[in-house]
Amino acid sequence: MKSDLAHLTIAKARELLDRGDVSAVELAEAYLDRIAKENPKLNAYLEVYDDVREQAKAADQLLAAGKKAALTGIPISIKDNILLKGKIASAASKMLANYTASYDATVIDRLKKQGAVFLGRTNMDEFAMGGSTENSALGPTKNPHDISRVPGGSSGGAAASVAADLAVAALGSDTGGSIRQPASFCGVVGLKPTYGAVSRSGLMAMASSLDQIGPLAKTVADAEILFNAIAGRDPKDATTIDRPVAPAVANKKLVVGVPRDFLEKGVDPDVLKNFETSLAALKSAGVEIRDVTLPNLKYSLAVYYVVMPAEVSSNLARFDGMRYGLHKDAPTLLEEYLATRREGFGAESRRRIMLGTYVLSTGYYDAYYGKATAVRELLKSDFAAVFAQGVDCILTPTSPTPAFKIGEKSADPLAMYLADIFTVSANLVTLPAISVPSGFAKRDGAQLPLGIQFTAPYAREDILFTIGKLFEQANNA
Protein backbone atom coordinates (compact mmCIF):
# COMPACT_ATOMS: atom_id res chain seq x y z
CA MET A 1 0.00 0.00 0.00
CA LYS A 2 1.27 3.47 -0.79
CA SER A 3 2.35 4.71 2.59
CA ASP A 4 0.08 7.73 2.37
CA LEU A 5 -2.88 5.40 1.90
CA ALA A 6 -2.26 3.43 5.09
CA HIS A 7 -4.06 3.95 8.41
CA LEU A 8 -6.84 5.91 6.78
CA THR A 9 -9.96 6.87 8.66
CA ILE A 10 -13.23 7.42 6.81
CA ALA A 11 -12.81 11.13 7.45
CA LYS A 12 -9.28 11.21 6.01
CA ALA A 13 -10.16 9.01 3.01
CA ARG A 14 -13.14 11.29 2.32
CA GLU A 15 -10.80 14.27 2.23
CA LEU A 16 -8.36 12.57 -0.17
CA LEU A 17 -11.17 11.40 -2.46
CA ASP A 18 -12.92 14.77 -2.46
CA ARG A 19 -9.72 16.63 -3.25
CA GLY A 20 -9.01 14.17 -6.03
CA ASP A 21 -5.66 13.24 -4.41
CA VAL A 22 -6.65 9.64 -4.88
CA SER A 23 -9.37 7.92 -6.90
CA ALA A 24 -11.72 5.31 -5.46
CA VAL A 25 -10.07 2.75 -7.76
CA GLU A 26 -6.59 3.59 -6.46
CA LEU A 27 -7.83 3.44 -2.91
CA ALA A 28 -9.53 0.08 -3.46
CA GLU A 29 -6.40 -1.29 -5.12
CA ALA A 30 -4.26 -0.23 -2.19
CA TYR A 31 -6.53 -2.21 0.12
CA LEU A 32 -6.66 -5.22 -2.20
CA ASP A 33 -2.84 -5.29 -2.29
CA ARG A 34 -2.62 -5.21 1.45
CA ILE A 35 -5.30 -7.88 1.87
CA ALA A 36 -3.41 -10.13 -0.57
CA LYS A 37 -0.31 -9.71 1.57
CA GLU A 38 -1.76 -9.92 5.08
CA ASN A 39 -4.91 -12.01 4.89
CA PRO A 40 -3.20 -15.40 4.45
CA LYS A 41 -1.66 -14.80 7.88
CA LEU A 42 -4.75 -13.36 9.61
CA ASN A 43 -7.73 -15.09 7.95
CA ALA A 44 -9.84 -11.97 8.49
CA TYR A 45 -11.57 -12.25 5.12
CA LEU A 46 -13.32 -15.42 3.99
CA GLU A 47 -13.71 -13.96 0.52
CA VAL A 48 -12.53 -10.88 -1.29
CA TYR A 49 -15.16 -9.91 -3.85
CA ASP A 50 -14.23 -10.15 -7.51
CA ASP A 51 -15.91 -6.88 -8.47
CA VAL A 52 -14.17 -4.46 -6.08
CA ARG A 53 -12.58 -2.50 -8.93
CA GLU A 54 -15.94 -2.18 -10.74
CA GLN A 55 -17.57 -0.94 -7.55
CA ALA A 56 -14.77 1.58 -7.11
CA LYS A 57 -15.10 2.70 -10.73
CA ALA A 58 -18.81 3.35 -10.17
CA ALA A 59 -17.91 5.37 -7.07
CA ASP A 60 -15.44 7.42 -9.11
CA GLN A 61 -18.22 8.15 -11.59
CA LEU A 62 -20.48 9.37 -8.77
CA LEU A 63 -17.66 11.57 -7.50
CA ALA A 64 -16.99 12.92 -10.99
CA ALA A 65 -20.69 13.69 -11.38
CA GLY A 66 -20.66 15.60 -8.10
CA LYS A 67 -23.01 13.09 -6.50
CA LYS A 68 -20.98 12.17 -3.48
CA ALA A 69 -22.31 11.00 -0.13
CA ALA A 70 -20.50 10.35 3.15
CA LEU A 71 -19.24 6.92 2.08
CA THR A 72 -18.76 7.24 -1.67
CA GLY A 73 -15.61 5.32 -2.59
CA ILE A 74 -14.87 4.20 1.00
CA PRO A 75 -13.69 0.54 1.13
CA ILE A 76 -15.38 -1.41 3.90
CA SER A 77 -15.72 -5.06 4.93
CA ILE A 78 -18.93 -6.95 5.69
CA LYS A 79 -19.45 -9.66 8.28
CA ASP A 80 -20.38 -12.98 6.69
CA ASN A 81 -23.93 -12.96 8.15
CA ILE A 82 -25.07 -9.85 6.25
CA LEU A 83 -26.67 -10.41 2.85
CA LEU A 84 -25.21 -8.81 -0.26
CA LYS A 85 -27.18 -9.79 -3.34
CA GLY A 86 -25.41 -12.25 -5.61
CA LYS A 87 -22.61 -12.94 -3.12
CA ILE A 88 -22.11 -15.89 -0.83
CA ALA A 89 -23.11 -15.32 2.78
CA SER A 90 -22.26 -18.35 4.88
CA ALA A 91 -22.33 -17.22 8.53
CA ALA A 92 -19.01 -19.13 8.62
CA SER A 93 -21.04 -22.34 8.67
CA LYS A 94 -20.84 -25.52 6.61
CA MET A 95 -24.62 -25.31 6.58
CA LEU A 96 -24.53 -22.30 4.23
CA ALA A 97 -21.13 -22.83 2.59
CA ASN A 98 -22.51 -22.16 -0.90
CA TYR A 99 -25.50 -20.02 -0.06
CA THR A 100 -25.82 -17.02 -2.39
CA ALA A 101 -27.85 -14.08 -1.09
CA SER A 102 -30.92 -13.31 -3.18
CA TYR A 103 -31.40 -9.78 -1.88
CA ASP A 104 -29.50 -6.95 -0.19
CA ALA A 105 -29.74 -6.38 3.54
CA THR A 106 -31.17 -2.94 4.24
CA VAL A 107 -27.79 -1.78 5.57
CA ILE A 108 -26.18 -2.88 2.29
CA ASP A 109 -28.86 -1.16 0.27
CA ARG A 110 -28.23 2.06 2.20
CA LEU A 111 -24.47 1.83 1.80
CA LYS A 112 -24.80 1.03 -1.92
CA LYS A 113 -26.91 4.14 -2.42
CA GLN A 114 -24.00 6.07 -0.92
CA GLY A 115 -21.44 4.46 -3.21
CA ALA A 116 -19.53 2.51 -0.55
CA VAL A 117 -17.11 -0.12 -1.88
CA PHE A 118 -17.49 -3.61 -0.40
CA LEU A 119 -14.14 -5.37 -0.22
CA GLY A 120 -15.33 -8.75 0.95
CA ARG A 121 -16.92 -10.79 3.72
CA THR A 122 -15.22 -11.34 7.05
CA ASN A 123 -14.80 -14.35 9.29
CA MET A 124 -16.93 -14.90 12.39
CA ASP A 125 -18.04 -17.49 14.91
CA GLU A 126 -20.58 -19.74 13.23
CA PHE A 127 -23.96 -17.93 13.16
CA ALA A 128 -22.36 -15.31 15.45
CA MET A 129 -22.19 -17.70 18.38
CA GLY A 130 -18.97 -17.18 20.26
CA GLY A 131 -16.46 -14.68 21.53
CA SER A 132 -13.25 -15.67 19.76
CA THR A 133 -13.98 -16.50 16.08
CA GLU A 134 -12.71 -20.01 16.85
CA ASN A 135 -16.21 -21.38 16.17
CA SER A 136 -15.86 -20.56 12.46
CA ALA A 137 -16.09 -23.62 10.20
CA LEU A 138 -13.32 -21.95 8.18
CA GLY A 139 -10.61 -21.69 10.82
CA PRO A 140 -9.94 -18.95 13.38
CA THR A 141 -8.96 -15.36 12.61
CA LYS A 142 -5.71 -14.22 14.25
CA ASN A 143 -5.37 -11.07 16.32
CA PRO A 144 -3.23 -8.60 14.32
CA HIS A 145 -1.51 -7.48 17.56
CA ASP A 146 -0.36 -11.04 18.37
CA ILE A 147 -1.19 -13.82 15.96
CA SER A 148 -1.08 -16.47 18.68
CA ARG A 149 -4.19 -14.81 20.14
CA VAL A 150 -7.86 -14.57 19.20
CA PRO A 151 -9.26 -11.32 17.77
CA GLY A 152 -12.39 -11.76 19.93
CA GLY A 153 -15.74 -12.56 18.43
CA SER A 154 -18.02 -13.17 16.97
CA SER A 155 -17.12 -10.27 14.62
CA GLY A 156 -13.42 -11.19 14.88
CA GLY A 157 -12.77 -10.94 11.15
CA ALA A 158 -14.39 -7.52 11.03
CA ALA A 159 -12.31 -6.20 13.94
CA ALA A 160 -9.09 -7.68 12.53
CA SER A 161 -9.82 -6.22 9.09
CA VAL A 162 -9.99 -2.71 10.55
CA ALA A 163 -7.10 -3.15 13.00
CA ALA A 164 -4.76 -4.55 10.32
CA ASP A 165 -5.77 -1.83 7.88
CA LEU A 166 -7.43 -4.28 5.50
CA ALA A 167 -10.54 -2.08 5.43
CA VAL A 168 -11.23 1.52 6.39
CA ALA A 169 -14.18 0.38 8.50
CA ALA A 170 -16.45 -2.63 8.86
CA LEU A 171 -19.97 -3.79 9.59
CA GLY A 172 -20.41 -6.42 12.28
CA SER A 173 -23.31 -7.71 14.34
CA ASP A 174 -23.76 -7.76 18.10
CA THR A 175 -26.09 -10.04 20.06
CA GLY A 176 -24.21 -10.07 23.35
CA GLY A 177 -21.00 -8.19 22.64
CA SER A 178 -19.89 -9.42 19.23
CA ILE A 179 -18.99 -5.96 17.95
CA ARG A 180 -17.67 -4.44 21.19
CA GLN A 181 -15.53 -7.28 22.52
CA PRO A 182 -13.57 -7.92 19.29
CA ALA A 183 -13.22 -4.14 18.89
CA SER A 184 -11.67 -4.07 22.34
CA PHE A 185 -9.36 -7.06 21.65
CA CYS A 186 -8.15 -5.52 18.39
CA GLY A 187 -7.86 -1.88 19.48
CA VAL A 188 -10.66 -0.37 17.38
CA VAL A 189 -13.99 1.34 18.09
CA GLY A 190 -17.18 -0.78 18.04
CA LEU A 191 -20.78 0.39 18.42
CA LYS A 192 -23.82 -1.73 19.31
CA PRO A 193 -26.72 0.55 18.39
CA THR A 194 -30.02 0.84 20.27
CA TYR A 195 -32.27 -2.11 19.49
CA GLY A 196 -34.21 -1.07 16.39
CA ALA A 197 -31.92 1.81 15.45
CA VAL A 198 -30.54 -0.24 12.54
CA SER A 199 -32.62 -2.58 10.39
CA ARG A 200 -32.05 -6.31 10.81
CA SER A 201 -33.53 -7.07 7.39
CA GLY A 202 -30.91 -9.19 5.64
CA LEU A 203 -29.00 -10.03 8.82
CA MET A 204 -29.04 -13.77 9.54
CA ALA A 205 -30.97 -14.06 12.78
CA MET A 206 -29.20 -15.40 15.85
CA ALA A 207 -31.36 -14.10 18.72
CA SER A 208 -33.88 -11.68 17.26
CA SER A 209 -34.63 -9.67 20.41
CA LEU A 210 -30.90 -8.98 20.92
CA ASP A 211 -29.30 -8.76 17.43
CA GLN A 212 -28.11 -5.44 15.99
CA ILE A 213 -25.83 -4.55 13.09
CA GLY A 214 -23.26 -1.88 13.87
CA PRO A 215 -19.97 -0.30 12.82
CA LEU A 216 -16.36 -1.15 13.70
CA ALA A 217 -14.02 1.71 12.90
CA LYS A 218 -10.75 3.36 13.75
CA THR A 219 -12.29 6.35 15.51
CA VAL A 220 -15.53 7.31 17.23
CA ALA A 221 -16.12 9.91 14.51
CA ASP A 222 -15.91 7.16 11.87
CA ALA A 223 -18.31 4.92 13.80
CA GLU A 224 -20.72 7.85 13.89
CA ILE A 225 -20.46 8.37 10.12
CA LEU A 226 -21.17 4.70 9.44
CA PHE A 227 -24.00 4.58 11.99
CA ASN A 228 -25.65 7.61 10.41
CA ALA A 229 -25.41 5.93 7.01
CA ILE A 230 -27.23 2.76 8.10
CA ALA A 231 -29.62 3.88 10.87
CA GLY A 232 -33.29 4.71 10.64
CA ARG A 233 -36.71 3.20 10.16
CA ASP A 234 -37.15 0.42 7.63
CA PRO A 235 -40.52 -0.94 6.48
CA LYS A 236 -38.85 -4.37 6.17
CA ASP A 237 -38.13 -4.53 9.92
CA ALA A 238 -41.09 -3.65 12.13
CA THR A 239 -38.84 -3.26 15.17
CA THR A 240 -36.95 -0.32 13.67
CA ILE A 241 -37.33 3.19 15.04
CA ASP A 242 -36.98 6.61 13.47
CA ARG A 243 -33.58 8.13 13.84
CA PRO A 244 -33.97 10.37 16.87
CA VAL A 245 -33.42 14.06 16.55
CA ALA A 246 -31.46 13.97 19.77
CA PRO A 247 -31.01 16.92 22.06
CA ALA A 248 -27.40 18.08 21.93
CA VAL A 249 -25.28 17.35 24.98
CA ALA A 250 -22.52 19.70 23.88
CA ASN A 251 -22.34 22.26 26.67
CA LYS A 252 -23.37 20.16 29.61
CA LYS A 253 -21.09 18.61 32.22
CA LEU A 254 -21.35 14.91 31.51
CA VAL A 255 -21.96 12.46 34.34
CA VAL A 256 -20.56 8.94 34.00
CA GLY A 257 -21.85 6.22 36.34
CA VAL A 258 -19.57 3.38 37.43
CA PRO A 259 -21.09 0.17 38.87
CA ARG A 260 -18.17 -0.33 41.28
CA ASP A 261 -19.45 -3.39 43.09
CA PHE A 262 -19.69 -5.17 39.75
CA LEU A 263 -16.01 -4.64 38.94
CA GLU A 264 -14.54 -6.35 41.96
CA LYS A 265 -14.43 -10.00 41.00
CA GLY A 266 -12.71 -11.80 38.16
CA VAL A 267 -11.34 -8.78 36.34
CA ASP A 268 -7.71 -8.87 35.19
CA PRO A 269 -5.51 -6.48 37.27
CA ASP A 270 -4.18 -4.77 34.12
CA VAL A 271 -7.73 -4.21 32.93
CA LEU A 272 -8.68 -2.68 36.30
CA LYS A 273 -5.61 -0.45 36.33
CA ASN A 274 -6.35 0.73 32.82
CA PHE A 275 -9.96 1.38 33.84
CA GLU A 276 -8.81 3.65 36.69
CA THR A 277 -6.47 5.51 34.32
CA SER A 278 -9.37 5.94 31.92
CA LEU A 279 -11.57 7.36 34.69
CA ALA A 280 -8.80 9.80 35.58
CA ALA A 281 -8.54 10.90 31.94
CA LEU A 282 -12.29 11.50 31.82
CA LYS A 283 -12.17 13.48 35.07
CA SER A 284 -9.39 15.66 33.75
CA ALA A 285 -11.58 16.33 30.71
CA GLY A 286 -14.26 17.71 33.04
CA VAL A 287 -16.49 14.66 33.33
CA GLU A 288 -18.12 13.87 36.67
CA ILE A 289 -17.65 10.26 37.82
CA ARG A 290 -20.30 8.82 40.12
CA ASP A 291 -20.68 5.38 41.71
CA VAL A 292 -23.95 3.71 40.77
CA THR A 293 -25.62 0.41 41.59
CA LEU A 294 -27.41 -1.88 39.19
CA PRO A 295 -28.63 -4.56 41.61
CA ASN A 296 -29.61 -7.09 38.95
CA LEU A 297 -26.56 -6.68 36.74
CA LYS A 298 -25.03 -9.78 38.32
CA TYR A 299 -27.80 -11.86 36.74
CA SER A 300 -27.24 -10.59 33.21
CA LEU A 301 -25.05 -13.48 32.05
CA ALA A 302 -27.47 -16.05 33.42
CA VAL A 303 -30.39 -14.28 31.75
CA TYR A 304 -28.52 -13.93 28.46
CA TYR A 305 -27.52 -17.59 28.34
CA VAL A 306 -31.19 -18.59 28.68
CA VAL A 307 -32.86 -16.01 26.42
CA MET A 308 -30.21 -16.18 23.67
CA PRO A 309 -30.17 -20.00 23.16
CA ALA A 310 -33.98 -20.06 23.33
CA GLU A 311 -34.13 -17.66 20.38
CA VAL A 312 -31.23 -19.43 18.63
CA SER A 313 -33.01 -22.77 18.80
CA SER A 314 -36.05 -21.24 17.18
CA ASN A 315 -34.18 -19.20 14.53
CA LEU A 316 -31.90 -22.03 13.47
CA ALA A 317 -34.78 -24.47 13.03
CA ARG A 318 -35.09 -23.20 9.46
CA PHE A 319 -31.82 -24.91 8.51
CA ASP A 320 -33.45 -28.25 7.93
CA GLY A 321 -31.72 -29.23 4.70
CA MET A 322 -34.89 -28.75 2.69
CA ARG A 323 -35.09 -25.09 1.80
CA TYR A 324 -31.54 -23.89 1.54
CA GLY A 325 -28.04 -24.82 2.51
CA LEU A 326 -26.61 -28.24 3.09
CA HIS A 327 -28.71 -31.33 2.38
CA LYS A 328 -27.79 -34.87 3.40
CA ASP A 329 -29.64 -37.81 1.90
CA ALA A 330 -30.89 -40.46 4.31
CA PRO A 331 -33.53 -43.23 4.25
CA THR A 332 -36.22 -41.26 6.13
CA LEU A 333 -37.13 -37.60 6.49
CA LEU A 334 -36.21 -37.58 10.17
CA GLU A 335 -32.83 -39.11 9.43
CA GLU A 336 -32.30 -36.49 6.73
CA TYR A 337 -32.93 -33.71 9.25
CA LEU A 338 -30.63 -35.32 11.76
CA ALA A 339 -27.83 -35.99 9.28
CA THR A 340 -28.03 -32.50 7.78
CA ARG A 341 -28.00 -30.70 11.11
CA ARG A 342 -25.30 -32.94 12.59
CA GLU A 343 -23.05 -32.36 9.59
CA GLY A 344 -23.93 -28.72 8.95
CA PHE A 345 -23.65 -27.23 12.45
CA GLY A 346 -20.50 -27.03 14.55
CA ALA A 347 -20.37 -28.12 18.20
CA GLU A 348 -21.21 -24.72 19.69
CA SER A 349 -24.26 -24.22 17.48
CA ARG A 350 -25.55 -27.67 18.39
CA ARG A 351 -24.92 -27.00 22.09
CA ARG A 352 -26.97 -23.81 21.97
CA ILE A 353 -29.79 -25.32 19.92
CA MET A 354 -30.09 -28.08 22.53
CA LEU A 355 -29.90 -25.68 25.49
CA GLY A 356 -32.52 -23.46 23.89
CA THR A 357 -34.84 -26.32 23.10
CA TYR A 358 -34.51 -27.44 26.71
CA VAL A 359 -35.33 -24.07 28.31
CA LEU A 360 -38.37 -23.69 26.06
CA SER A 361 -39.76 -27.17 26.61
CA THR A 362 -42.97 -27.81 28.53
CA GLY A 363 -42.24 -28.07 32.22
CA TYR A 364 -39.03 -26.03 32.02
CA TYR A 365 -40.34 -22.95 30.25
CA ASP A 366 -41.57 -21.26 33.44
CA ALA A 367 -38.49 -22.19 35.44
CA TYR A 368 -35.99 -20.93 32.87
CA TYR A 369 -37.29 -18.87 29.97
CA GLY A 370 -40.14 -17.28 31.93
CA LYS A 371 -37.84 -16.43 34.84
CA ALA A 372 -35.15 -15.05 32.56
CA THR A 373 -37.56 -12.72 30.77
CA ALA A 374 -38.83 -11.47 34.14
CA VAL A 375 -35.31 -10.70 35.36
CA ARG A 376 -34.61 -9.04 32.01
CA GLU A 377 -37.37 -6.54 32.89
CA LEU A 378 -35.81 -5.92 36.31
CA LEU A 379 -32.50 -5.23 34.64
CA LYS A 380 -34.20 -2.67 32.38
CA SER A 381 -35.58 -0.85 35.43
CA ASP A 382 -32.12 -0.86 37.04
CA PHE A 383 -30.70 1.04 34.07
CA ALA A 384 -33.70 3.37 33.90
CA ALA A 385 -33.31 4.19 37.61
CA VAL A 386 -29.65 5.12 37.19
CA PHE A 387 -30.33 7.33 34.18
CA ALA A 388 -33.21 8.98 36.06
CA GLN A 389 -30.64 10.19 38.62
CA GLY A 390 -28.99 12.38 36.01
CA VAL A 391 -26.32 9.91 34.91
CA ASP A 392 -25.60 10.32 31.18
CA CYS A 393 -23.92 6.98 30.60
CA ILE A 394 -22.52 3.97 32.40
CA LEU A 395 -18.90 2.90 32.15
CA THR A 396 -17.26 -0.52 32.55
CA PRO A 397 -14.34 -2.26 30.91
CA THR A 398 -15.49 -3.92 27.66
CA SER A 399 -13.93 -7.27 28.54
CA PRO A 400 -12.56 -8.62 31.84
CA THR A 401 -9.29 -9.66 30.11
CA PRO A 402 -7.21 -8.72 27.09
CA ALA A 403 -7.22 -11.09 24.07
CA PHE A 404 -6.59 -14.68 25.12
CA LYS A 405 -4.58 -17.35 23.33
CA ILE A 406 -6.10 -19.36 20.49
CA GLY A 407 -7.26 -22.61 22.06
CA GLU A 408 -7.10 -21.29 25.64
CA LYS A 409 -10.84 -21.35 26.27
CA SER A 410 -12.19 -23.40 23.37
CA ALA A 411 -12.51 -26.59 25.42
CA ASP A 412 -14.40 -24.79 28.18
CA PRO A 413 -17.62 -23.14 26.94
CA LEU A 414 -18.44 -21.72 30.38
CA ALA A 415 -15.10 -19.89 30.62
CA MET A 416 -15.84 -18.45 27.18
CA TYR A 417 -19.35 -17.33 28.28
CA LEU A 418 -17.96 -15.59 31.38
CA ALA A 419 -15.90 -13.32 29.13
CA ASP A 420 -19.20 -11.73 28.02
CA ILE A 421 -19.90 -10.41 31.51
CA PHE A 422 -19.76 -6.68 30.64
CA THR A 423 -21.34 -6.74 27.19
CA VAL A 424 -24.54 -8.83 27.34
CA SER A 425 -26.53 -6.39 29.48
CA ALA A 426 -26.76 -3.68 26.80
CA ASN A 427 -28.43 -6.16 24.43
CA LEU A 428 -30.80 -7.42 27.12
CA VAL A 429 -31.95 -3.89 27.95
CA THR A 430 -31.94 -2.67 24.27
CA LEU A 431 -29.54 0.19 25.00
CA PRO A 432 -26.73 1.54 22.78
CA ALA A 433 -23.14 0.83 23.89
CA ILE A 434 -19.74 1.65 22.45
CA SER A 435 -16.28 0.20 23.05
CA VAL A 436 -13.42 2.68 22.73
CA PRO A 437 -9.70 1.75 22.85
CA SER A 438 -8.25 2.72 26.22
CA GLY A 439 -4.66 1.48 26.22
CA PHE A 440 -2.62 -1.71 26.29
CA ALA A 441 -1.60 -4.59 28.51
CA LYS A 442 1.76 -6.22 27.99
CA ARG A 443 1.72 -10.02 27.57
CA ASP A 444 4.65 -12.16 26.38
CA GLY A 445 6.30 -9.14 24.79
CA ALA A 446 3.18 -8.10 22.86
CA GLN A 447 1.09 -4.99 23.52
CA LEU A 448 -2.52 -6.14 23.70
CA PRO A 449 -5.26 -3.53 23.25
CA LEU A 450 -7.82 -2.84 25.99
CA GLY A 451 -11.17 -1.09 25.69
CA ILE A 452 -13.76 0.63 27.83
CA GLN A 453 -17.48 0.53 27.23
CA PHE A 454 -20.00 3.34 27.58
CA THR A 455 -23.72 2.48 27.74
CA ALA A 456 -26.24 5.28 27.14
CA PRO A 457 -30.02 5.68 27.50
CA TYR A 458 -32.37 4.48 24.77
CA ALA A 459 -31.66 6.03 21.34
CA ARG A 460 -28.95 8.27 22.79
CA GLU A 461 -26.10 7.27 20.51
CA ASP A 462 -25.31 10.99 20.44
CA ILE A 463 -24.12 10.76 24.06
CA LEU A 464 -21.85 7.84 23.17
CA PHE A 465 -20.32 9.79 20.29
CA THR A 466 -19.79 12.90 22.43
CA ILE A 467 -18.22 11.12 25.40
CA GLY A 468 -16.31 8.73 23.13
CA LYS A 469 -14.62 11.58 21.28
CA LEU A 470 -13.92 13.37 24.53
CA PHE A 471 -12.27 10.24 25.89
CA GLU A 472 -10.20 9.68 22.73
CA GLN A 473 -8.81 13.18 23.11
CA ALA A 474 -8.26 13.00 26.85
CA ASN A 475 -6.64 9.56 26.68
CA ASN A 476 -4.25 10.55 23.92
CA ALA A 477 -3.33 13.85 25.51
Ligand code: GLN
Ligand atom coordinates in the same frame (compact mmCIF):
# COMPACT_ATOMS: atom_id res chain seq x y z
N1 GLN B 1 -19.99 -13.90 22.85
C1 GLN B 1 -21.43 -13.83 22.90
C2 GLN B 1 -22.00 -15.18 22.59
O1 GLN B 1 -21.26 -16.08 22.46
C3 GLN B 1 -21.93 -12.78 21.97
C4 GLN B 1 -22.22 -13.24 20.60
C5 GLN B 1 -22.75 -12.15 19.74
O2 GLN B 1 -22.87 -11.00 20.15
N2 GLN B 1 -23.14 -12.50 18.52
O3 GLN B 1 -23.16 -15.36 22.50
